[in-house]
Structure formats: structure tokens, C-alpha cells
Amino acid sequence: MDELWLSNPTLAYRDWQAREAAGADRRPFSARSIVQHQAMFEHFRRHLVARGTTVANFGADDIEAFWRTANARDHTQTTRVRYVKLLDRLCRQLVFAGVRRDNPAASLLAAVRWPDGEPEPQYLDAAVDRQLQAYLRAPAEDLTILRSRAIVATFLATGVTAAEARSARVGDLHPDGSPPYLFVRAHGPRDARTVHLAAFAVPLLREWLARRQTLPIHGDLLFTLLPDGRPITDMSFGRLVTAALEAIGQTNVEMSPRTLRNTFCRRQLLAGRARDDVSHMLGLTSNRTCDRIAATIADRQAQRL
Template structure:
């Protein structure tokens, strides 16, 4: 039995991904998929820890409880299928390795199905986008409010992902450059890139940066909620974005950083930027995301009398 799964499941999973894990066709996963799978595994592992369960003991009830967590409740059908497939692969490997005796994900895999078509990506329409930008300009009541507005402004003005915002450091935000920009270091399969800031966010981020520099916070992260300078979790980012969107009356099904990223993408496409350029701004190697967002614009145009 591979005891590393019991003592350090994170390292065991990373090692397995690098050496053996493969898809249904036995082809190795891409670098991007490996990064995504590791993040998904960590999310599920932390859920198990909170329930007092472990990699070698969790059952179908633990998986069912996972779907009811704050983050997982908003998962699309496609994301649920990805999780079930990941857990099925994991459990089959653990049974083969002697770490587990059963595979509680097998029955779920038979029941879950890919959606017939991808759901329409969530975004703010132009009026909602303008309302959120105006909301961000209002004076902040305190440090927490200022930080939250700066976080939302960063998502809305750069289109970065939650993981990229979480890793952003003070030196990455260059407000005195012409034009001002946020530097996004290379990570996983994504190359380093520079994203020019939309003008509406610059004054707010300038105030935040000046305030952040005066705070007794360890480390150099641009955004953190703790004096120790710990990175912000996806759940906290989600709550911050959700509160801002609720304040402007947004009623969409996914009040998340991804919705703001989609909004940034859509704004660039509406401004006439080529999809190739927008994909690069988002750090994407393909144009698939831009194609899906562009389809929402074309659909609206088709509805016009």
C-alpha cells in the first residue's frame, strides 16, 4: 500500500498525476488539466477534513454533502461531471493501490451525464456593468469596504481569474505606468502577461494601494484579509463579489469572479477588439471563451427588430 496517500494526500495526488494519471483514452492530461485537477482534489480534500473524513474512508454521503457546500451549490452540470470523473479515477487508483476497499463514485458516474449543451456564460450586460462601475466609485466606509471594492474593480477591470488575483503582489500593480497595468506572472500552462487597467478602476486602486502600503500586514500580496498576509480563498472572493453584485441588483445565477471576467471579455468584444487580442488579455491559448461570449452579443443583435 502506498502510505503517502495516508500521510500526505496532496503530495501523493500530485505525484500520481505526474506519473500515471490519464483520461479515458489513456492519453496523459494536459498541463492545464493537471493544474485544474489538483485544485479540484484540494477543494474536495479540505471538505473531507472539515467533516472528519479522509481519502481512504470517505463515502457516498461525503460526496453528497460536498454538493451542498457554499461553492459547490453553484456548480454547473459540467463541473459536477468533472468532479465525479475525477473522484472515480481517484478511487479506482486507490482500490488498485490497496488504500481503499471501494469506489463510492462509481454509481454516481453512471448517473451523471454531460449537459446536452454548454450553459450560456454568465455576465453583466452593459447597463449592469455601468452600474457596478458607478457603485465602485462611491466612497468606502472603512478599510474592509475599500479592499472589497478594490478586489471587485480588479476583476472587472482586468478579467483576471480568482487564482491570479489571489497571487497578485504589490509590485505587479503599476498605476504610474502609461497606461497603468497589472502584471500577471506565468502560472501553470499560462504565460506571463500584462493587462492594461480600464480607466474606471485606476483612482480606486490608487487609493487602495496607498492604504495597503500603510497596513501592518506580513508579505507583499496585493489583497489579503489577514494581518499574516494569507492568500484569499475562492469562497471569500465569491462572497465579496456576490455582495457587490447584490448591491446593484444583479439577479444572475453566478455572482462570482468568473462572471466579472466574462463581463470584461464581453466589454472588449463590444468595443471591437479582435477575439485573438481579447483571448491574449485573458491569458487563454484558444478563442473558445471569446467565441462563447461573442455568441451572446450576436444573439442579442439577432433579437433586435
């Protein structure tokens, strides 16, 4: 039996992904997919810990309970399929390693299928986008509130991913530049890029940067948990976005950094920017995301005719 799966499942999963894990075509997963899979596994592992069970003995009822958690109950069909496939691969590996005797995900795998078409991307329409911007511009004397609004503003003003926001350094933010910008470091398959800050976020991010540089926090991460300076998790980012959207009464969209990234993309397209330019701003090598967002604009325009 591979004891590492019992003593440190996070490390065991990461090691397995790096060395052996592959998709249905037996080709190794891309660097981006590996990062996504590790994050998904961590979400599920923490769910198991909360239920008092482990990767060695969870069952179908634990998987069913996972869909009802705050982080998973709003997952799209596509995301659920990805989770089921991940759990099936995981359980087959655990059976092979002698950690488990069964695969509770196998029956679920037979019942799920990819959606017939891609779901419409989640975004805030232009009016709600402006409403959220106004909320973020409101004075915030409390340090924690200031940090939270600065984080949400960064997603809305630059279109960065959660991973990019989490790894941003103090020296990457330049609110006094001409024009103000955020330098996004290269990571995985994405090249380094510079994203100009939307005007609404500049005063807020300037204030946060000034406050951040006076704090006795170890390291130079732009956004950290206060006061200890640990990196912020994707789950925490999601909670901050949720709180901001709930504060303005908008709860009928996926409340995540991805929705704000899509909103940033849509704002650029509405302003007439070329798809190639917007894709570059998002750190993407293809226009697929921009095309999907652009389709929502075309649909809205057609509905007005």
C-alpha cells in the same frame, strides 16, 4: 497501504497527479488541468473534513452532500461531470493503493453525461456592469472593505483569473502608468502579458496600492488576508464577488470571478475590439472563449429585431 493518503491527502494527491494521473486516453493531464484538479480535490477534501470523514471511508452519501454545499450547489452539469470523473479516478487509485475497498463514485459515473451543448457563459449585461462599477467606486474608509472592492474591481477591470489575482505582486500594479496597467506574470501555459486598467478602477486601485504599501505585511502579494498576509483562496475570492453582487441586488448569475472575467471580455467586444486582441488580453491562445461571448451579443441583437 500508502499511508500518505491518510496523513496528508493534499500532498498525496498532488504527488499522484504529477507522477501518474492521466485521462481516459492515458495521456498525462496538462499543467492547467492539474492545477484545476488539485483545487477541486481540495474543495472536496475540506468538505470531507467538515463531515468528519476521510478519503479512506467517504461514501455516496458524502458525495451527495457535497452537491448541497454553498460552493457546489450551483455547479453546472459540466462541472458536476468533471467532479464525478475526478472522484472515480481518485477512488480507483485509492483501491489500487490499498487505502479503500470500494469506489462510491462508480455508480454515479454511469449516471452522468456531458451536456449536449455548452452552457451559455455567465456574464453581467452592460447595465449591471455599470451598476457594479458605480458600487465599487463608492468611498470605502474601512481597510477590509477597500481591499475587497479592489479585488472585485481587479477582476472586472482586467479580466484576470483567480489564480492570476492571487499571485499578483505589489510591483505588478501600475495605476499611474500611461495608460494605467497590471502586469500579469507568466504561469503554466500562459505567457506574461500587460492589461490596461479600465478607467473606473484606477482611483480605487491607486488608493489600495497606497494603503497596501503602508501595511506591516510580510511579502509583496498585492492582495492578502488581513492582517497576517497569507494568500487569498479561490473560495474567499468567490465570497467577495458574491458579496459585491448581492450588494447591488444581482443574484441571478454565477457569482464568481469567472463571471466578471466574462463580463470584461464582453465589454471589450461590445467596444469593437478584435477577437485576437481580446483573447490576448485574457491570456488565451485561441478565440474559443471570445467566440462564445460574442455569440451572446449576436443573440441579444437578434432578439431586438
